[in-house]
Amino acid sequence: MNPHPKITLVGAGPGDTDLISLKGLKALSTARVVLYDALVNEALLEYAPEDAVRVYVGKRANRHAYSQQQINEMMVGYARAHGHVVRLKGGDPFVFGRGGEELDYAAEHGVTATAIPGISSSIALAGLQGIPLTYRGISESFWVITGATTAGVVSDDLYAAAKTNATVVVLMGLNKLREITEIYQNEGKGNLPVAIIQNGSLPDEKVALGTMDTILSRVTQQEIGAPAVIIIGEVVAKHERFVLQQHNSIAV
Secondary structure, three states, X not given: OOOOOEEXXXXXXXXXXXXXXXXXXXXXXXXXXXXXXXXXXXXXXXXXOOOOEEEEEEOEOOEOOOOXXXXXXXHHHHHHHHOEEEEEEOEOOOOOOOHHHHHHHHHHOOOEEEEEOOOOHHHHHHHHOOOOXXXXXXEXXXXXXXXXXXXXXXXXXXXXXXXXXXXXXXXXXXXXXXXXHHHHHHOOOOOOEEEEEEXXXXXXXXXXXXXXXXXXXXXXXXXXXXXXXXXXXXXXXXXXXXXXXXXXXXXX
């Protein structure tokens, strides 16, 4: 057994390698093993020591290289055998990243584990597009909601959020977009602005802008696919292209 087994959960940010924290890079530089997710930019692996073991563990929606239980066991096993394990996770470990479960597993098995926060796509991608999640007189709060529960259905929280004026950020929800638009339309909010950002912060980023009534067609036209973040609310109209695009649509 290695005398100093430890695990560090590191948030890699939304994709752009420059958006990982300095503390996260320092942790990577001392890793003996790196277990990394599908949404992690693999260029970050260059910051780990050359002889560090690198293990891809997948975890993209519906395409898992390993189950969560297997990943938990690998973290502890590698830590005991090699020492410092960095669990490199997209975004922030604790925003739909199951980081809490991984910390719990490590604690249950007597391995020291800590977390280094990452910039969550739920906040970063809106900011990079010039969309403020809160804005005085427009939105006083924002909700971050998963696109579907473990049962595969739209979260009850989304129905509740649709009744408010809050900005709503939906992660992993593109395949539920039709249901989401119907929820808002049923609340009389067909004209509510929506932005959908695919591969946010990366060179192949795509952005679709519209309203609840038009966003489905915009997504089809622009061939938007996963991974994507959905941003819902009046603040989306602050995007520099939103007003121009709406004006052009009316003109046509």
